[in-house]
Amino acid sequence: MTRRFGAAVALDALSLEVGAGEFVALLGGSGSGKSTLLRLVAGFDRPDAGRILLEGKDITALPPQARDVAMMFQSYALFPHMDVAANIAYGLRRAGMGGRDIAARVAELVGLLRLEGLERRRPSQLSGGQQQRVALARALARRPALVLLDEPLAALDAGLRERTGLELRALQRRTGASFVMVTHDQAEALALADRVALLDTGRIAQFDTPRALYERPATRAVARFLGAANILEADGPVPLDAATPAPAYALRPERIALRPTVPTRNGTEAMVEEVAFRGADTLVLARAPGGLSLRVVLVAGQATPEPGQRVALAWEASALAPLSA
Amino acid sequence: MTRAAGWLALGVLVAAPLLIVLGMGFGTATSGVPPVIPPWSASGWQGSLEAWGLVLSDPYYRDALWQSLRLAFITATLCLVLGFGMAMGIAAAPPARQFTWLALVLLPFWTGFLLRVSAWVGLLRDSGWVNTMLMKLGLIEAPLRLLHTEGAMILGMVHAYLPFAVLPLYASLARRDLTLEEAAADLGAGRWRVLFTITLPLAAPALAAAFLLVFIPAVGEVVIPELLGGPEALLVGRAIWQEFFQTLDWPAAAALATALLALLLLPVAAFQRLAAR
Numbered sequence: 001m002t003r004r005f006g007a008a009v010a011l012d013a014l015s016l017e018v019g020a021g022e023f024v025a026l027l028g029g030s031g032s033g034k035s036t037l038l039r040l041v042a043g044f045d046r047p048d049a050g051r052i053l054l055e056g057k058d059i060t061a062l063p064p065q066a067r068d069v070a071m072m073f074q075s076y077a078l079f080p081h082m083d084v085a086a087n088i089a090y091g092l093r094r095a096g097m098g099g100r101d102i103a104a105r106v107a108e109l110v111g112l113l114r115l116e117g118l119e120r121r122r123p124s125q126l127s128g129g130q131q132q133r134v135a136l137a138r139a140l141a142r143r144p145a146l147v148l149l150d151e152p153l154a155a156l157d158a159g160l161r162e163r164t165g166l167e168l169r170a171l172q173r174r175t176g177a178s179f180v181m182v183t184h185d186q187a188e189a190l191a192l193a194d195r196v197a198l199l200d201t202g203r204i205a206q207f208d209t210p211r212a213l214y215e216r217p218a219t220r221a222v223a224r225f226l227g228a229a230n231i232l233e234a235d236g237p238v239p240l241d242a243a244t245p246a247p248a249y250a251l252r253p254e255r256i257a258l259r260p261t262v263p264t265r266n267g268t269e270a271m272v273e274e275v276a277f278r279g280a281d282t283l284v285l286a287r288a289p290g291g292l293s294l295r296v297v298l299v300a301g302q303a304t305p306e307p308g309q310r311v312a313l314a315w316e317a318s319a320l321a322p323l324s325a
Numbered sequence: 326m327t328r329a330a331g332w333l334a335l336g337v338l339v340a341a342p343l344l345i346v347l348g349m350g351f352g353t354a355t356s357g358v359p360p361v362i363p364p365w366s367a368s369g370w371q372g373s374l375e376a377w378g379l380v381l382s383d384p385y386y387r388d389a390l391w392q393s394l395r396l397a398f399i400t401a402t403l404c405l406v407l408g409f410g411m412a413m414g415i416a417a418a419p420p421a422r423q424f425t426w427l428a429l430v431l432l433p434f435w436t437g438f439l440l441r442v443s444a445w446v447g448l449l450r451d452s453g454w455v456n457t458m459l460m461k462l463g464l465i466e467a468p469l470r471l472l473h474t475e476g477a478m479i480l481g482m483v484h485a486y487l488p489f490a491v492l493p494l495y496a497s498l499a500r501r502d503l504t505l506e507e508a509a510a511d512l513g514a515g516r517w518r519v520l521f522t523i524t525l526p527l528a529a530p531a532l533a534a535a536f537l538l539v540f541i542p543a544v545g546e547v548v549i550p551e552l553l554g555g556p557e558a559l560l561v562g563r564a565i566w567q568e569f570f571q572t573l574d575w576p577a578a579a580a581l582a583t584a585l586l587a588l589l590l591l592p593v594a595a596f597q598r599l600a601a602r
Contacts, residue, residue: 044507064510077508081526090522094513138512 001050003036010036011047012202018146020055023172023179025189028199029225034182037199038148041180042071055145065094070144074151076135078123084134085110085119091142109137112171129160136168140175147172149181153188165192186226190214198222215252216321223250223323230256230294231323237290241265246322253283253295255319258305259312267314270294272305286311343586349579350376361575376576380584386564390585393561396550397543400482401490404539405532407483408490415491416498423499430491438485442552445481446472449553478554486543490535497531498524533596541589561585 003011011033018024026034039045041052043064052060059067070091078087085106092102110116113133123131132152139147152168153161169192172179183189189196190210197207205225206218217223220231230251232238242249262269270286273293282304284296296313298304305311351364351372364372380386415426433441448454449471456468471477501524509519525532547562554560561581568578 042511065513065515071511073504073508075504077504091512
């Protein structure tokens with residue numbers, strides 16, 4: 001699909017296939033096109049070129065109300081003039097379901113999302129977490145084939161986010177619907193999704209499982225976006241010895257170790273610039289000859305160097321993940 | 326200081342005239358200047374309830390009040406429907422264009438009110454523009470009676486009061502959360518369903534405000550019925566005018582004006598209760 005806004009290309013001939021019952025995260029910074037993609041699938045916007053297929057049927061020309069797709073909005077978009085039960089029942093009413101069936105389905109969703117006792121409350125009388133669950137219940141009510149989630153956890157407190165994310169994934173497995181979640185938080189994407197599509201300037205930079213994405217980033221952009229990996233150029237100041245030839249390699253900060261001596265390959269001398277204790281581990285910023293800055297993560301219990309100290313750093317050849325561009 | 330000035334202005338400009346009108350309703354008509362004997366003098370109470378008795382018992386005034394409420398209701402309803410459509414259209418326009426449209430809505434205020442109403446007279450009278458055009462096109466033989474009809478009166482009222490409905494509706498609709506309407510569409514609601522289940526209920530306070538902003542001044546409107554309406558259109562504004570300037574029965578005019586004011590407080594109070602919810 002392609003979508004332009006004036007001269008700007010929001011989506012550049014992007015193609016993505018989501019399996020039935022799969023949980024896919026669209027990960028990217030602002031302006032990467034992830035929200036545009038979600039709005040196209042929901043039907044709020046039309047692509048300039050390309051098609052959208054749902055279970056084999058072309059839905060490109062269908063308005064939102066005719067698509068078997070439900071969206072959970074970042075702001076939740078709960079109807080403020082309706083109570084919780086009416087919000088959940090809204091889609092069921094539109095589907096022409098009978099009163100008794102609606103009541104039964106609403107009760108089922110209220111149980112599923114632990115909203116008991118809140119049925120008669122207005123959205124303004126709910127906490128953020130409760131509002132999030134009502135929005136999810138409303139989206140799931142009609143058992144859509146595909147559920148779209150726009151930054152579903154962004155509006156929650158940090159403490160609530162992790163637990164709610166895991167609940168979200170458990171719910172996705174229980175309902176069997178396909179979930180497509182938009183997020184800018186890479187930890188969230190890696191933790192929840194079966195597969196993660198990393199978007200960069202309207203293209204998919206990489207679409208892979210979280211583990212593959214993390215361990216074998218395809219390009220410099222992916223490596224840089226995913227948790228501040230070190231990028232080492234093949235012809236850079238540090239001599240490398242990797243199994244696969246490539247123009248550059250990603251090196252995860254936790255794969256670098258302190259050694260008594262500098263090896264001839266896959267290692268360097270460096271000057272420690274900053275040391276930050278982070279609880280489970282310690283982050284060390286070190287500068288190697290040639291101006292190369294390296295991030296090193298040392299697990300707790302290891303001896304940590306002092307700022308200003310000279311250290312020898314080394315890594316295994318297998319720790320170097322080849323980058324294609 | 327500013328607070329005291331505010332109360333002073335309210336007292337002089339609002340409360341005092343109201344009290345004078347209220348008192349005048351209990352006075353007695355006379356043939357002097359001014360043509361009324363006040364209800365209080367140095368020697369004590371000398372007022373009468375005669376004017377109030379007349380206003381409350383004579384079907385002439387009751388009909389005038391009823392006709393006024395009816396005309397104001399029709400005017401306000403039409404303004405609400407037309408104004409809602411216009412406000413929706415303006416709110417949906419690109420931001421730079423919205424200003425232009427709003428300026429066009431307000432443009433009639435740049436000419437005098439009397440001039441605008443008189444323009445309708447010119448358009449609608451027997452030898453006016455509309456009849457001339459229809460006759461030249463051969464659609465009619467003789468001029469239609471357009472002026473001095475209820476239709477002409479309602480047309481003039483809607484034309485004059487429409488901006489008062491458009492502005493509060495626009496202010497509310499331009500600020501509305503469009504994701505709520507997207508969410509409704511996403512859940513299976515068509516365009517009209519979205520309008521009736523989401524947009525209209527959420528705009529209820531603005532709809533009530535727009536209705537009242539038209540309804541309240543429309544009840545007492547004098548000039549438009551006088552110029553465009555038929556002679557049978559006996560409205561309360563006209564009745565007050567006649568008592569005051571023609572029959573010189575100031576106590577009856579004052580009692581009628583007070584009754585009208587009291588009546589109009591009801592919808593305002595209802596609106597305030599609605600807004601407080």
